[in-house]
Amino acid sequence: MKTAGGVATRVDDQGHVVFVDDHSFYFFEGEDLICQQDIGALVQDESQYEPKFLLLDHLGSTRAELVFTESGGTFSPIIQEYYDLMPYGELISPPMESNECKLYTGKNRDKETCFDYFNTRFFVSFLMRFISLDRQFFQTRMIVDPQYFNLFIYARGNPTKYLDPTGKAIELTGNEEQRKKQLNAIKAAVGFQAGTYLYENKAKNGKFYVGIYTNGPTGNSKPFEKMNFVAKEFSQIIKDKQVAHMSIVRSTEELPLKISGKEFGRSLRDLCANGASTCIGGEDNRQVWVFLKDPTEGYQDTPGEWMSDGNPGENNAGFVTAHEFGHVHYYFFSEVFYKNNIRNNESALDLENTARQLNNIYAPIRVVH
Numbered sequence: 001m002k003t004a005g006g007v008a009t010r011v012d013d014q015g016h017v018v019f020v021d022d023h024s025f026y027f028f029e030g031e032d033l034i035c036q037q038d039i040g041a042l043v044q045d046e047s048q049y050e051p052k053f054l055l056l057d058h059l060g061s062t063r064a065e066l067v068f069t070e071s072g073g074t075f076s077p078i079i080q081e082y083y084d085l086m087p088y089g090e091l092i093s094p095p096m097e098s099n100e101c102k103l104y105t106g107k108n109r110d111k112e113t114c115f116d117y118f119n120t121r122f123f124v125s126f127l128m129r130f131i132s133l134d135r136q137f138f139q140t141r142m143i144v145d146p147q148y149f150n151l152f153i154y155a156r157g158n159p160t161k162y163l164d165p166t167g168k169a170i171e172l173t174g175n176e177e178q179r180k181k182q183l184n185a186i187k188a189a190v191g192f193q194a195g196t197y198l199y200e201n202k203a204k205n206g207k208f209y210v211g212i213y214t215n216g217p218t219g220n221s222k223p224f225e226k227m228n229f230v231a232k233e234f235s236q237i238i239k240d241k242q243v244a245h246m247s248i249v250r251s252t253e254e255l256p257l258k259i260s261g262k263e264f265g266r267s268l269r270d271l272c273a274n275g276a277s278t279c280i281g282g283e284d285n286r287q288v289w290v291f292l293k294d295p296t297e298g299y300q301d302t303p304g305e306w307m308s309d310g311n312p313g314e315n316n317a318g319f320v321t322a323h324e325f326g327h328v329h330y331y332f333f334s335e336v337f338y339k340n341n342i343r344n345n346e347s348a349l350d351l352e353n354t355a356r357q358l359n360n361i362y363a364p365i366r367v368v369h
Contacts, residue, residue: 036051036052036054036100036102052065052066052067052080053065053066053067054066054102055079056106059104059105059159059160060105060106061083061085061089061103061104061105061106062083062100062102062103062106063082063083063084063085064079064080064081064082064083065079065080065081065100066078066079066080067080081095081100083095083100083103085103085104086125087159087160088104088125088126088128088154088159089103089104089105089116089123089125089159090125090126091103091125103116104116104123104125107123114126115131118130123154128154128159129152129153129154130152130153130154131152132152133151133152169209169210169237169238169239169240169241169242169243169244169332170186170209170210170234170237170238170243170244170246171207171208171209171243171244171245171246172200172208172209172210172246173208173245173246173247174247174248178247178248179200179208180200181248181292181294181295181317182246182247182248182292183198183199183200183210184295184317185292185295185317185318185320185321186198186210186234186321186325187318188316188317188318188321189230189234189317189318189319189321189322189325189355190227190228190230190231190234190355191227191228191230191231191355191358191359193227194224194227194228194230194231196213196216196217197212197213197214197216197217197221197224197227197231198210198211198212198213199211199212199213209238210238212224212235212238228354228358229354230322230351230354230355230358233325233326233329233351234325236329236332236333237325237328237329237332240332240333242288242332243287243288244288244289244290244325244328244332245287245288245289245290246289246290246292247289247290247291247292248292248293248294249291249292249293249294250293250294250297251275251293251294251297275292275293275297275299275300275315275320276290276291276292276293276320276321276323276324277290277291277324278290278291278324278327278328278331279291288328288331288332290321290324290325290328292317292320292321292324293320295316295317299315299316299317299320300315301313301314301315302314302315302366305368306366306367306368307364307365307366307367308364308365308366308367309364311364313356313364313366318355319352319355319356320352322351322352322354322355323348323349323351323352324348325351326347326348326349326350326351326352327344327347327348329347329351330343330344330347330348331344345369348369349365349366349367349369352366353365353366
């Protein structure tokens, strides 16, 4: 970051010098937002580049900015700015000049519209509503909780108690070694460059999820979803509020799964031939499990009669994972959730074949599910 004539500039990922408007860098420990650093036209005094700490309430909303000032070698905390919020996030007496954009429940607030971005849709605090429909059109819990019939409602009409879930849509399960294998399989599916954007994110509930560095590890690259089509599909899954659970199992291992009272007392080898299986069930029949055979066992080639060139198709953890998450994408985003096997299988083949051709656009594709 440099200044040119009093205006902040930076070098983009194409090597061009661009002017930078007021913006902030945010620093997280896991999911917890711990501090920020403001950069831009409003903040040209180098002393102001020192970090400030955000004081959050029980919902994760920013209520104050704290900085440390030095006097005689001693640092003392001082509240630099206060933020008073209405229950749905509308600011009361907003500060005259502020760079703060993470206000309500830690979501990004657009300065021009004052809309809060909740990953899949925008929320308007002064309207107390989302401005687009919830994509889960029918849910079984609507029968016992009428609030769910309102597809624009936020936090069931009780914003001081509940949050709208976001993000953590691929859960990594098992021990550290198993979670690493799961994450590496997803990285292989999206390709080497896009794979560098992904990391293991430990949530406050102690569970582990796939996280995304939005603009890459350095923060200067193009967005993850624009890296390639496979990355775009995974980005949509990861940013959705539904959760897909991922697990590594041995081919002969009995699946540790019980959903909707139904037990799968069979091994992965008995369920499928290609080394992975996607199972659906739970509340609303919308809970998704992806079981991936341990990559150390290897994967069988896809039969030649299933491939476009008639020759056996190579399989690896990336291709198999892309195939299964093609199913997941269909389950999450199809307008009519209940299975249309043809469209479901097409979704899986499309994502698998795109993964196959990431490094070679002329690579043979799989034509039979």
